[in-house]
Amino acid sequence: MLKDWPEETLSVRPLDRYTALVAVTHDPKIDDHPIRAALTAGCFYVGALGSRMTHAARVERLRAAGVAEETIAQIRAPIGLDIGAASPAEIAVAILAEIICARRRRSSNDHSGGTI
Structure with missing residues (x-):
């Protein structure tokens, strides 16, 4: 578990297929970057805390950023x-x-x- 800013953490601890990433802040400025990075890295688990409405807004932001539907579908939300x-x-x-x-x-x- 790491608690630094995502950009700082990802620069020293790269993600890979052995990584589980769970985004829990409900803040797109904090959560969206590591979610995209985890999807790109092929992490075995990518999850995001939040309601279905929160996730729907997240999906729209990812679509707008050019993330493919099949990639977005890998996100577990709501998690657990x-x-x-x-x-x-x-x-x-x-x-x-x-x-x-x-x-x-x-x-x-x-x-x-x-x-x-």
Whole structure:
């Protein structure tokens, strides 16, 4: 976990296919650049916190920046497995569970229980 400005962090810690990137600020000035960089780098997981409306606005910004639809579709949003999480700790667990699923190359879409 890194907490520097994205441009500074990405200059010293490049992204690759072994990287999971989670954007959590709701601020396009902070989140959009690393999301685009993660998509370009082929990160195994690219997720962004926010409502469906927030994500729709993000998608429009990425389209306007020339990002292809199939690339945009790789973004997980809203992030986390649907476990009915309510508290910040539960949301964190749901996000990490989805990252583990992605890392293991298993689908976590529409998971409603049972073995993943």
